[in-house]
Amino acid sequence: MKTLTTLAASLALTLAATGAMAQEKVMVGEPSWPGAKIMSRVIGQIIETRLGGEAGYAPGANAVIFAAMDGGRGDIDVHPDVWLPNQSSFTDEYVDQKGSVALSSGSYEGRAGFCTPTYMADKHNMKSIFDLATPMAQELYDTNGDGKGEIWVGASGWASTNVHKVKVRDYGIETFLEPSTEDETVFYSRLKDAVDQEQGVVFYCYSPHYVHALYDVTMIEEPEHDPATYKIVQPDQDADWYNKSSITTGDQVKTVTVAYSKSLEERNPAAASFLSQIDMDADELSQLTYQVVIQGKDIDAAVSDWLAANGDTVDGWLGLN
Numbered sequence: 001m002k003t004l005t006t007l008a009a010s011l012a013l014t015l016a017a018t019g020a021m022a023q024e025k026v027m028v029g030e031p032s033w034p035g036a037k038i039m040s041r042v043i044g045q046i047i048e049t050r051l052g053g054e055a056g057y058a059p060g061a062n063a064v065i066f067a068a069m070d071g072g073r074g075d076i077d078v079h080p081d082v083w084l085p086n087q088s089s090f091t092d093e094y095v096d097q098k099g100s101v102a103l104s105s106g107s108y109e110g111r112a113g114f115c116t117p118t119y120m121a122d123k124h125n126m127k128s129i130f131d132l133a134t135p136m137a138q139e140l141y142d143t144n145g146d147g148k149g150e151i152w153v154g155a156s157g158w159a160s161t162n163v164h165k166v167k168v169r170d171y172g173i174e175t176f177l178e179p180s181t182e183d184e185t186v187f188y189s190r191l192k193d194a195v196d197q198e199q200g201v202v203f204y205c206y207s208p209h210y211v212h213a214l215y216d217v218t219m220i221e222e223p224e225h226d227p228a229t230y231k232i233v234q235p236d237q238d239a240d241w242y243n244k245s246s247i248t249t250g251d252q253v254k255t256v257t258v259a260y261s262k263s264l265e266e267r268n269p270a271a272a273s274f275l276s277q278i279d280m281d282a283d284e285l286s287q288l289t290y291q292v293v294i295q296g297k298d299i300d301a302a303v304s305d306w307l308a309a310n311g312d313t314v315d316g317w318l319g320l321n
Contacts, residue, residue: 024267025054028078029065034289035208036081039280041303043080043258046314049307051270066090070100072263078275079259083110086254095259102272103257106279106317108208110254112160114151114220115205117195121218124200129171129222129250132202138176140200143190149177152203156181163232164204166245177202191215208282213290222250256280278317284310 026047030040044055058076060068068076082103084091094101120126124140131137132151141149151168154161161181168179180187187203188211194201195215205211205219226249233241264272288306291297307314315321 023051023053023270024074025056026078026264026268026271027056027058027074027076028080029068029076030057030059031062031065031079031081032059033081034210034293035285038285038288038292038299038303039080039258040078041299042280042307043078043275043278045300045303045307046274046317047271050314050318051274053268053271062087062090066094066101066259069259069261070094070098072100072261072267074263074267077261077264077271082257082259084255084257085252091259100262101259102262102276103259104276104278106277107255107257108280108282108285110207110256110282111219112206112251112254113204113222114164114202115211115217116200116202116220117198118216118218119198120200120202126200126202127218127221129167129173129220132220133172133176135176137173137202141177141202143194143199143201149200149202150180151177152187152201153179153181154204155184155187159234160204160206162234162241162245163247163251166232166242166247170246170248208285208289210286210290210293212283212286214294223248225250225252227252256282274318277319 026044028040028044030037040057044057047053047055058065058068060076062079065076065079069079082091091101091103095103114129114132116126120140124136125131126137126140132141138147138149141151143150151173153164153168165179165181168174168177182190191201191203193199202220205217207219211217229246229248230252231244231246233244235241238244258275258278260272260275262272264275284306288302291302292299312321
């Protein structure tokens with residue numbers, strides 16, 4: 001009897017230890033951009049409210065987060081918003097070569113290009129990138145009365161701004177529209193005025209982003225991405241970057257996924273299983289960024305409300321439906 005009692009106690013301790021191991025705290029990386037911060041809270045709140053675990057948040061750059069996930073010690077366990085191929089140097093090393101990091105099976109699409117208010121697309125047929133390289137576009141998008149239209153290509157210092165400067169040149173747009181690189185805050189103030197007055201405005205945009213929830217905008221169509229006709233050299237690579245770059249097709253559609261340390265498969269199997277199946281929608285994330293960035297809603301409150309309204313989606317991530 002004593003032996004059986006001892007065995008039972010030992011088994012109970014073993015199960016308790018296993019349960020504790022399964023619920024080890026999950027540290028979620030928090031990169032700087034709004035979509036990533038929101039995704040970090042989506043993941044953290046699900047771990048806490050649906051899995052009964054504990055989550056923490058750790059701000060960090062991509063390189064820091066991936067190195068920590070590779071270490072598997074729990075410093076940072078999750079990267080909530082991995083853009084591919086932008087971050088492929090990290091996934092090549094840690095997912096493909098070392099096998100220390102895994103990616104979720106679900107993902108959402110990230111797109112970059114130019115947008116115009118939908119009233120411009122519908123009323124004036126401004127739908128294709130080549131529609132912008134016309135005298136009609138020059139007239140429609142001339143908001144300062146100087147006889148030439150304007151196109152915002154992004155703020156100074158952004159890598160994407162250089163890409164879109166080259167696009168404006170190589171698509172033949174700059175003959176009719178002058179590229180501008182004013183600060184994002186300044187441009188968005190001008191965008192509001194233009195939309196309020198239903199004036200012509202065309203600008204660099206990407207998705208997911210709050211602008212798609214803020215205004216009814218249409219993304220301008222570009223030829224499908226072709227690596228052979230898409231060459232960008234950045235200023236830090238060559239002082240003559242502008243002349244050595246050439247782009248006549250659209251940006252590659254990005255795949256945005258979640259990465260997590262494979263050590264979680266043993267340290268917190270429930271969290272690892274959930275992270276392997278998470279599958280966000282770009283439009284939903286745009287709405288959340290709008291609430292947080294534009295409306296000023298508390299990020300945790302916005303995420304909590306979204307999770308409460310999207311229980312079926314979360315159930316799918318947890319393998320419950």
